[in-house]
Amino acid sequence: xxxxxxxxxxxIEMTNLVSKQLQEDAVLSEGSxxxxxxxxxxxxxxxxxxxxxxxxxxxxxxxxxxLERFSIVSFVWGPGQTSPIHDHCVWGLIGMLRGVxxxxxxxxxxxxxxxxxxxxxxxxxxxxxxxxxxLGDIHLVRNALSDESSISIHVYGGNIGAVNRHVYDxxxxxxxxxxSGYSSNQIPNLWDRSAVMRKEFELRK
Numbered sequence: 106x107x108x109x110x111x112x113x114x115x116x117i118e119m120t121n122l123v124s125k126q127l128q129e130d131a132v133l134s135e136g137s138x139x140x141x142x143x144x145x146x147x148x149x150x151x152x153x154x155x156x157x158x159x160x161x162x163x164x165x166x167x168x169x170x171x172l173e174r175f176s177i178v179s180f181v182w183g184p185g186q187t188s189p190i191h192d193h194c195v196w197g198l199i200g201m202l203r204g205v206x207x208x209x210x211x212x213x214x215x216x217x218x219x220x221x222x223x224x225x226x227x228x229x230x231x232x233x234x235x236x237x238x239x240l241g242d243i244h245l246v247r248n249a250l251s252d253e254s255s256i257s258i259h260v261y262g263g264n265i266g267a268v269n270r271h272v273y274d275x276x277x278x279x280x281x282x283x284x285s286g287y288s289s290n291q292i293p294n295l296w297d298r299s300a301v302m303r304k305e306f307e308l309r310k
Contacts, residue, residue, distance in 0.1 A: 111149040115139060116168050116177065119260065123174040129196055129237060129262075136260060137233045140200040144231060144258055147202045150179060154289075155203075157183035157254040163288040166266060173264045178287070182206065182255045187247035190219060190273040191283075196237035196262040201228045204248065204255025208234065211243040211273070217280075219243065219273045228257070237262075243273065 118139045122132060143149075154165040163181040170176065182204070190211055199206075205227055212222040222241060227249060228234055236242055248255045259265070266287040271280050 109149050109151065111143055111146065112167060112177075115143045119175055119177070120170065123170070123262075129239065132262070133196060133198065133235045133237065136198050137235060140198050140233050140258065140260060141231065144200040144202050144233075147256075150202065150256070150258075154179045155181055155254075155256055157181050157186075158288070159183060162186045162188060162248075164266070164285060166287040166289045167258075169264050169266075173267075174262070176261050176264050176266070178259045178261070178265060180257045180259055182246075182248035182257075184253060185248055185251050188245055190243060190245045190275060192238075192242045192271050192273075193236060193261065193265065194238060194242065194263075194268055194270050195265065196239075197235070197265075198260040199228065199234040199236065200258045200260075201230050201232050202256045202258050203230060204250050204253055205229055206255055206257055207247050207249045209245045210241050211245070211275075212241065213243065213273075218278055219275050 119136065122135055122139065127135070154167060157163060158181075160183075162183065165179045165181065167177040167179055179202075207225050207227055209225045210222040211219050213219055226234075236244070261268075266285050268284065270283055270285065272283055273280055
């Protein structure tokens with residue numbers, strides 16, 4: 106059996122789902138079930154998409170829809186690694202594959218200040234979390250494990266590596282635009298525009 110068959114099946118299922126042009130809440134609900142099924146096992150993830158970096162978390166592109174309706178990414182967290190406070194500007198699904206993540210949601214007050222929104226939440230293998238600008242799109246994520254890597258599978262409503270997004274400084278209240286790109290260093294996905302978008306973004310700075 107092809108080791109990446111579960112991923113290929115998931116790509117087909119997500120393509121069919123977004124082709125229905127459903128409302129966002131329906132896409133998130135149905136997509137969560139599909140992602141839950143994908144992360145029941147983890148042997149399908151290619152090793153080069155599961156390798157941590159000693160300093161930075163990694164974001165490996167697994168699939169970018171040619172019409173940019175969705176993308177699938179593996180996030181690999183080294184021991185103790187954390188993200189900045191950031192948003193996504195599109196809907197997303199986060200499925201825990203290996204290890205444990207801790208997420209802290211934030212919200213933006215009318216005066217622009219960023220404050221915590223609720224308590225930290227742990228995400229364990231097999232669990233799926235939904236995010237979107239409508240549900241709450243700003244958070245900080247970190248690896249809960251100090252001696253092991255953690256891996257989650259993210260599905261976004263766009264080519265996330267090419268989306269203009271924001272990083273927030275809670276202390277100063279500052280907001281910085283960024284385009285994340287991808288950590289992938291293998292044969293590029295034919296539909297991945299992230300490198301071009303990131304270069305254009307850097308030239309505008």
